[in-house]
Amino acid sequence: MAVSTRRLQKELTDIKRDGTPVGIELLSADDFATWYLSVEVLGNTVYEGEKFALKFRFDSQYPISAPAVQFVVDGQYQAPIHPHVYSNGHICASILSTEWSPVLSVVSVCVTIQSMLASCKKKERPPDNDRYVSRAPENPKKTQWDFHDDDV
Amino acid sequence: MTDPQWVPTVQDLRVKLCYICREEERYDSASEYLILPPSLPGLTLPSRTEPLAISLDIPSARLPNPTSHLAQDPEDPPRAWTHPCSCTLVAHESCLLEWIKSAQQDSSRAGNALKCPQCGATYELESDNPRILRLLNAVNAGLSAAGKAATVVGFVGLTATFGFTLYVVSTSYGAFAVKEFLGEEMYNVLLTDDPSVWPWHAFIHLPIIPFSLILSRTRLFDTFPIVPLFLTWSSSPPARATSPSSSLWTFNRTGAPYAPPPLSWPPTPIMGMILFPFVRITYRRFFNKLTRFVMGTHADAASRDGGPIRRVIWALNENGPAPLRVRIGANIQPVAGQAVPRAGGAGAQDGQGEPAVPPEGEGNNNLPDDPAAVAERTLHVTTSSLGRFVGGALLVPTISNRMGKLLYHLSQYLPWLRAFLAIRDRPANVPAQVGLFGAPVGNSHSPLRQIGAHLATGINIMFGGTPTWNAQDPVWWRNTVGLGLFVFAKDCVRLLHLYLTKRELESRKVKNRSFAGVDIRELDLINPPPESNASSTTEPQPAPAPDVTA
Numbered sequence: 147m148a149v150s151t152r153r154l155q156k157e158l159t160d161i162k163r164d165g166t167p168v169g170i171e172l173l174s175a176d177d178f179a180t181w182y183l184s185v186e187v188l189g190n191t192v193y194e195g196e197k198f199a200l201k202f203r204f205d206s207q208y209p210i211s212a213p214a215v216q217f218v219v220d221g222q223y224q225a226p227i228h229p230h231v232y233s234n235g236h237i238c239a240s241i242l243s244t245e246w247s248p249v250l251s252v253v254s255v256c257v258t259i260q261s262m263l264a265s266c267k268k269k270e271r272p273p274d275n276d277r278y279v280s281r282a283p284e285n286p287k288k289t290q291w292d293f294h295d296d297d298v
Numbered sequence: 299m300t301d302p303q304w305v306p307t308v309q310d311l312r313v314k315l316c317y318i319c320r321e322e323e324r325y326d327s328a329s330e331y332l333i334l335p336p337s338l339p340g341l342t343l344p345s346r347t348e349p350l351a352i353s354l355d356i357p358s359a360r361l362p363n364p365t366s367h368l369a370q371d372p373e374d375p376p377r378a379w380t381h382p383c384s385c386t387l388v389a390h391e392s393c394l395l396e397w398i399k400s401a402q403q404d405s406s407r408a409g410n411a412l413k414c415p416q417c418g419a420t421y422e423l424e425s426d427n428p429r430i431l432r433l434l435n436a437v438n439a440g441l442s443a444a445g446k447a448a449t450v451v452g453f454v455g456l457t458a459t460f461g462f463t464l465y466v467v468s469t470s471y472g473a474f475a476v477k478e479f480l481g482e483e484m485y486n487v488l489l490t491d492d493p494s495v496w497p498w499h500a501f502i503h504l505p506i507i508p509f510s511l512i513l514s515r516t517r518l519f520d521t522f523p524i525v526p527l528f529l530t531w532s533s534s535p536p537a538r539a540t541s542p543s544s545s546l547w548t549f550n551r552t553g554a555p556y557a558p559p560p561l562s563w564p565p566t567p568i569m570g571m572i573l574f575p576f577v578r579i580t581y582r583r584f585f586n587k588l589t590r591f592v593m594g595t596h597a598d599a600a601s602r603d604g605g606p607i608r609r610v611i612w613a614l615n616e617n618g619p620a621p622l623r624v625r626i627g628a629n630i631q632p633v634a635g636q637a638v639p640r641a642g643g644a645g646a647q648d649g650q651g652e653p654a655v656p657p658e659g660e661g662n663n664n665l666p667d668d669p670a671a672v673a674e675r676t677l678h679v680t681t682s683s684l685g686r687f688v689g690g691a692l693l694v695p696t697i698s699n700r701m702g703k704l705l706y707h708l709s710q711y712l713p714w715l716r717a718f719l720a721i722r723d724r725p726a727n728v729p730a731q732v733g734l735f736g737a738p739v740g741n742s743h744s745p746l747r748q749i750g751a752h753l754a755t756g757i758n759i760m761f762g763g764t765p766t767w768n769a770q771d772p773v774w775w776r777n778t779v780g781l782g783l784f785v786f787a788k789d790c791v792r793l794l795h796l797y798l799t800k801r802e803l804e805s806r807k808v809k810n811r812s813f814a815g816v817d818i819r820e821l822d823l824i825n826p827p828p829e830s831n832a833s834s835t836t837e838p839q840p841a842p843a844p845d846v847t848a
Contacts, residue, residue, distance in 0.1 A: 149319055156320040209318060210400045244406045247415035248318040248397055249387065 150208035154178045157251050170256045179204060182218065183256050187263045199223040200259065201235075202252055203285070212246035214287040215255060227269040230262065234279045236286040238272065243291050305812040308381040308388050312824045316379075318393035323379070325824045382421045382808045383414035384815055394808050398423070422809035431798035438795070445686025452688060465505050471692070472504025475511070478695035481702070481773025512691040581782075585789055592797050694781065701780025702773060709776075719776040 154175075161172055166183075173182035181202040187193040199218035205211055217225040217235035225235040232238070241250060241258055250258075272278070283289060308314065315322040378391040398421070401411035412421045477485040489496060709716040813821060 153320050207400070210397050244404075245410065246407070247410065248393075249415040 148178075148206045149210075150204050150206050151178045153209055154181075154204060154252075157253070161253065166253060167257055167260075169260055170253065173199060181252060183252065185256055185260050185263070187260060189264070191264050192266055192269050193226055193263050196226065197223070198226050198263075200256060202255075209248035209250075212242055212287065213252070213255070214285050215242050215259075216286050226263055227271060228263060228266050229268075229270055229272055232272055232275050232278055232282065234282055236278070236282060236289065238291050240291070243287070305814045306818065306821060306823055307812045308379045308810060310813075310821075310823050310825065311388065312822045314379050314388050316390045316393055317387045318389050318397055321390070323376070380808045380810045381813065382811060383417050383419035384811070385414060385417035385419070386813075386816055386820055387414060387416050391808055394421070395806050398806075398808075399803065424807045424809055425802045426805035427802050428798065431795070431802060434791070434795040434798065441686055445689060448686065448689040468505040468508045469501065470504075472507035473500075475507050475695035476504070478699040479774060479777050481699075481777070484773055508692055511694055512688055577782075581786075585786075585793075589793055589796075592793055593800060697784050698777040698781035701784045702777035703780075705776045705780050705783075719779065720772050721776070 155178070158175055166172060169186040169188045171184045173184050175181040181204075183200050183202070185198050185200055187196070199222075201216050201218050203214040216237060217223070217231060219225050219233070219235045225231050225233055230238040237259065239259065239262065241247075241255065312325045313322055314324075379388055380391040380394060381388045382394060398411050401407045412423065413419070414421065473489060473491075476489055480488065489500060493500075705715065705719060706721060709719055709721055818826070
């Protein structure tokens with residue numbers, strides 16, 4: 147069995163046994179390749195009342211290689227308007243590329259993104275949104291991110 | 299154990315949970331069910347044995363065990379554990395090495411490769427890293443830097459010289475290459491510095507030379523001849539007429555075809571051209587065998603020798619935006635895909651307790667685990683600069699020239715080498731001339747005999763060479779031999795580098811540390827020291843199981 151499958155199995159068991167942190171729900175985990183989780187930012191924030199969905203894609207090298215994480219953009223869900231979130235759902239967050247570590251997990255990524263949203267004061271798209279979205283690869287892991295902000 | 303100064307190590311943990319794969323290992327799989335969960339302190343012996351009995355005949359994964367998510371079968375063979383930092387994270391050594399290896403291959407992540415994600419402590423690696431490997435790595439890094447500079451210069455140069463200028467530049471480079479490769483003397487006879495006397499084919503041949511040199515380094519054009527391209531000049535007539543008489547390419551003696559000595563040394567350029575592919579293939583085979591022997595690996599890694607570059611994405615600027623990246627080699631994906639199952643098999647065979655990567659899934663991340671392959675990958679990622687690649691290709695004529703000169707100097711002291719290289723200090727006085735085409739061979743002969751004579755001349759030229767060539771010091775021959783020696787030496791250095799890198803990867807160990815500085819009460823120990831026993835009334839710690847200490 148692939149290492150990624152065993153590890154994801156454990157994460158799934160953990161989620162099913164201990165539940166997920168407040169505001170985070172497992173939407174679907176039908177296989178060990180793609181999972182969907184929903185994220186809500188609780189409390190008094192600019193995203194009050196909004197619900198977002200995160201799509202996780204894993205390759206067989208997970209957790210050595212980072213999962214591909216993006217916001218779902220479809221009829222039901224939209225990407226949050228945030229300086230580090232592009233309108234196609236791609237997220238500019240260092241923990242998803244260079245700062246990824248196997249100590250992180252699906253839930254901890256969700257929590258990080260939740261707190262990234264919670265700390266946002268002003269809803270706005272990244273300045274290069276249109277340029278990026280027009281030529282972005284389908285998989286956000288294929289993007290070379292340039293992290294200009296340390297407070298992500 | 300009761301020593302108050304006692305510092306536990308990873309071996310003293312009752313439950314070890316690898317922070318990478320999340321597999322856990324318990325001190326004793328049987329004790330797992332004997333140790334009572336703290337919430338059930340009053341359980342009596344009969345009910346204790348009950349779950350134990352169950353655990354013997356049903357799969358352990360289905361046991362209702364409150365502390366483990368998926369109870370583990372004891373691993374076979376057990377994997378080594380390590381505690382590499384100053385916090386409570388522990389991991390399988392193999393998992394950690396895998397993570398370090400993969401992180402180090404990516405320059406943007408390399409900084410985090412040896413850092414604990416939780417406490418930030420730096421992992422200490424111990425490995426067999428001899429000075430020569432460090433030197434080779436430094437040279438490699440230096441060449442990569444030079445390659446990067448060459449890329450920038452080359453890119454600017456290419457853009458600036460596009461179109462006609464490109465033609466002129468590549469033609470002059472071709473002429474330069476011919477001069478370097480064939481030697482100045484031969485160059486002055488065959489080509490000269492004056493383009494007005496060049497034969498017409500020079501204007502096709504010369505500009506092709508730089509491109510074919512570059513292409514010949516890619517596996518795609520593996521059979522593309524480098525040396526033969528120079529040797530096509532062998533059948534070319536001299537560019538500069540020495541006698542103003544009729545056609546230089548004719549000779550008006552009798553009808554006898556030109557007959558050089560039957561077995562001339564060095565081999566004629568045309569023979570060289572014919573033999574070149576065979577020599578090349580034989581050498582490749584030989585070197586692949588050597589590589590396999592040295593690396594103790596499968597043929598696959600070795601067969602990529604010489605052509606690894608096509609699998610690599612060249613980054614013109616490693617941290618640059620995506621459009622600046624050049625991807626060369628159409629067969630990147632199939633090759634990677636093929637490599638995976640085979641290498642996976644090899645990984646399983648060498649039985650180091652490392653899980654072989656299953657041949658499922660796709661993507662570039664799914665690469666073999668085999669140390670030899672990893673060693674190769676580690677090198678190739680750093681050698682992937684376009685400039686280094688192209689620059690290396692264009693240096694070939696100069697390298698052969700220098701190597702030829704070196705051989706020439708050596709031959710001053712070694713008569714046998716001099717004989718082998720057939721060094722001639724000055725050209726023969728009067729170069730004989732060959733009537734290859736349309737020469738009036740004599741009126742007395744029938745057309746059939748004329749054809750026969752021409753055929754004989756052709757065959758003679760093939761085996762004996764043209765007089766122009768025979769008359770000159772065969773610089774091309776010692777340059778070819780020199781280039782061969784250089785390629786061999788380069789391959790050997792590369793193999794040594796690969797071998798040392800592989801040995802370094804294989805011998806890696808993460809330095810294990812004790813839990814010094816960590817609050818012992820945070821740890822779930824097999825044999826907690828007495829003071830933590832006292833605190834176990836307040837902390838939800840499982841009581842030590844007295845019956846399992848033996």
